[in-house]
Amino acid sequence: xxxxxxQLRLRLGADxxxxxxxxxxxxxxxxxxxxxxxxxxxxxxxNAASLAGMIGSEQAVAVLERAVQNPSPIVRTAVAAALARxxxxxxxxxxxxxxxxxxxxxxxxxxxxxxxxxxxAFASRIAALSQNDPQPHLRALASQALSRIRRV
Amino acid sequence: xxxxxxxxxxxLSGATASELELEAAVGEFETEFEIxxxxxxxxxxxxxxxGEFETESGFGEFHTGLGETEFGPGEFEAxxxxxxxxxxxxxxxxxxxxxxxxxxxxxxxxxxxxIIDYFDFDRSxxxxxxxxxxxDEIVSRLIQSQSSSQPIRSLLIAGHTDRVGNDDYNFELGRxxxxxxxxxxxxxxxxxxxxxxxxxxxxxxxxxxRQLRATSQLSRRVEVFLPAPPRPKGCPPFKERIRLHLKIxxxxxxxxxxxxxxxxxxYEPAGFLIEVVSCEVLKLTTLEELSxxxxxxxQRCHIMPCANSNLNAEHIALFxxxxxxxxxxxxxxxxxxxxxxxxxxxxxxxxxxxxxxxADATQWTLAHELGHVVGLSHVLITDxxxxxSSLGGTPAIxxxxxxxxxxxxATMTASDLTLSC
Numbered sequence: 001x002x003x004x005x006x007q008l009r010l011r012l013g014a015d016x017x018x019x020x021x022x023x024x025x026x027x028x029x030x031x032x033x034x035x036x037x038x039x040x041x042x043x044x045x046x047n048a049a050s051l052a053g054m055i056g057s058e059q060a061v062a063v064l065e066r067a068v069q070n071p072s073p074i075v076r077t078a079v080a081a082a083l084a085r086x087x088x089x090x091x092x093x094x095x096x097x098x099x100x101x102x103x104x105x106x107x108x109x110x111x112x113x114x115x116x117x118x119x120x121a122f123a124s125r126i127a128a129l130s131q132n133d134p135q136p137h138l139r140a141l142a143s144q145a146l147s148r149i150r151r152v
Numbered sequence: 153x154x155x156x157x158x159x160x161x162x163x164l165s166g167a168t169a170s171e172l173e174l175e176a177a178v179g180e181f182e183t184e185f186e187i188x189x190x191x192x193x194x195x196x197x198x199x200x201x202x203g204e205f206e207t208e209s210g211f212g213e214f215h216t217g218l219g220e221t222e223f224g225p226g227e228f229e230a231x232x233x234x235x236x237x238x239x240x241x242x243x244x245x246x247x248x249x250x251x252x253x254x255x256x257x258x259x260x261x262x263x264x265x266x267i268i269d270y271f272d273f274d275r276s277x278x279x280x281x282x283x284x285x286x287x288d289e290i291v292s293r294l295i296q297s298q299s300s301s302q303p304i305r306s307l308l309i310a311g312h313t314d315r316v317g318n319d320d321y322n323f324e325l326g327r328x329x330x331x332x333x334x335x336x337x338x339x340x341x342x343x344x345x346x347x348x349x350x351x352x353x354x355x356x357x358x359x360x361x362r363q364l365r366a367t368s369q370l371s372r373r374v375e376v377f378l379p380a381p382p383r384p385k386g387c388p389p390f391k392e393r394i395r396l397h398l399k400i401x402x403x404x405x406x407x408x409x410x411x412x413x414x415x416x417x418x419y420e421p422a423g424f425l426i427e428v429v430s431c432e433v434l435k436l437t438t439l440e441e442l443s444x445x446x447x448x449x450x451q452r453c454h455i456m457p458c459a460n461s462n463l464n465a466e467h468i469a470l471f472x473x474x475x476x477x478x479x480x481x482x483x484x485x486x487x488x489x490x491x492x493x494x495x496x497x498x499x500x501x502x503x504x505x506x507x508x509x510x511a512d513a514t515q516w517t518l519a520h521e522l523g524h525v526v527g528l529s530h531v532l533i534t535d536x537x538x539x540x541s542s543l544g545g546t547p548a549i550x551x552x553x554x555x556x557x558x559x560x561x562a563t564m565t566a567s568d569l570t571l572s573c
Contacts, residue, residue, distance in 0.1 A: 014545030015495040015517050016454070021542075043493060043512040050492040074489050074512070077441055081491035105441035109491060112443075137438035 005032045012047040023054045030059045037067035046078035053082025073103035080109035084116040099125040115145040257359035267430040269373035276328035282431035289428045291340045306353040308377040314368035326358030333374045387573035391423035395481040398431040402488040414515040417553040430476040457524040458498035471504045498524035516546035526567040
């Protein structure tokens with residue numbers, strides 16, 4: 001089903017976007033999502049990133065690479081969470097980058113994504129977070145993630 | 153006007169003590185003097201300055217926060233605050249009864265209209281944020297009731313403490329807390345509806361440490377009681393009421409008073425009185441960005457109007473924070489964002505009715521999600537509160553305020569969460 005970018009924007013800006021319905025639109029909407037991740041509404045931009053992650057595919061990672069440049073921590077948090085749902089070395093690179101983000105929400109979901117897609121390459125950064133993150137709950141989360149990654 | 157008299161200096165949100173600079177004019181001597189910048193004051197107590205100064209007419213004592221200030225023996229014609237707009241100087245409070253009628257402490261179990269808790273240990277100063285919000289809610293209710301057939305003509309303010317300290321001290325501390333609320337309430341009432349305070353009988357009492365709550369912070373409180381509406385008349389023009397408790401992890405971009413005003417614009421004409429009973433700032437850093445993903449992919453997820461199952465541990469943990477919230481009362485949690493993103497969500501664990509509102513929410517999101525909590529589903533009409541996501545949800549509402557229709561009102565009335573007055 002084709003959908004215009006305005007329609008997509010309208011639906012992603014709703015109180016409770018229907019991600020299940022929108023995901024069924026498939027990779028065909030990824031170019032539009034690539035534009036929406038820079039939307040003036042950080043809420044729409046964040047949701048576009050989330051939806052791209054749910055759709056998955058190589059192209060989705062390109063959308064997330066664009067979204068990660070967004071200065072809003074709300075958008076970067078959505079990217080960090082979306083990365084739990086996509087595969088590949090580029091996605092792993094984004095996770096690695098977001099593990100050192102200045103925003104605690106971004107780091108929280110980056111740690112979770114690192115745990116969901118364990119990769120030895122994350123180990124040193126997660127070890128550092130488990131020791132040095134200023135947020136106690138993130139230190140604990142990183143410790144749990146680290147033991148899981150080391151089992152891989 | 154002759155002294156000594158009282159006034160308030162109220163720090164508004166975002167103000168810091170070091171920004172304050174005061175000037176006062178002593179009428180009798182037609183002299184202006186500068187009290188000075190805060191840095192010159194001797195000490196800071198609870199973030200507010202305490203200082204002393206001398207005027208040509210005598211000696212004055214200066215104590216801000218919500219403390220009392222007495223000047224004497226000179227007469228003051230003007231008192232001006234030279235400070236950023238984030239501060240305001242309250243006028244003297246001629247409307248407020250200097251000695252409100254003392255009464256007994258209410259019996260345990262009597263349901264308060266509002267609970268103003270989290271006073272600092274051994275302090276009676278009101279805090280910015282929740283305290284002011286709840287007092288403004290009471291003021292709005294008092295004003296609104298005057299145009300109804302049941303105008304509120306009296307209220308009772310009861311101060312409480314935790315168990316630390318001896319009985320006599322806590323009795324007095326409770327009184328100070330109740331007095332602080334009374335003064336702020338009077339000042340706001342005077343500001344919003346001059347003359348109304350004279351028509352209201354203020355009753356003040358202290359319970360000291362006699363009615364402790366689960367924690368010290370919850371015990372250090374002031375409870376406000378509005379008179380119960382006479383039966384069988386109820387609380388016309390309202391048929392039912394919904395009691396809300398605000399749990400704030402992150403303050404939203406659209407202010408909470410704006411969201412509450414919008415909520416009332418929709419619910420009150422439909423016959424539902426909105427009571428904001430308590431307000432709590434939750435220091436739950438880990439839940440400010442909340443995962444709302446469903447843990448079991450095999451089960452249905454986010455079933456409309458509100459799912460009670462397939463909620464993840466983090467989502468359930470948030471709803472475990474129900475201080476002050478009664479069984480058929482609704483907790484509203486304000487977080488920064490969710491994953492995946494929503495402006496609001498009404499899914500809640502069984503027996504813990506509530507909803508989540510995120511920082512980007514619109515003025516109507518709270519009303520929309522509360523609609524779900526009391527049983528409403530989405531509709532495909534853009535000028536209705538329950539506008540469907542496919543039409544853009546509340547950001548796309550046309551012709552505001554949005555409507556509730558008769559069938560929706562009937563559904564809401566049948567909900568366990570709409571209570572008789």
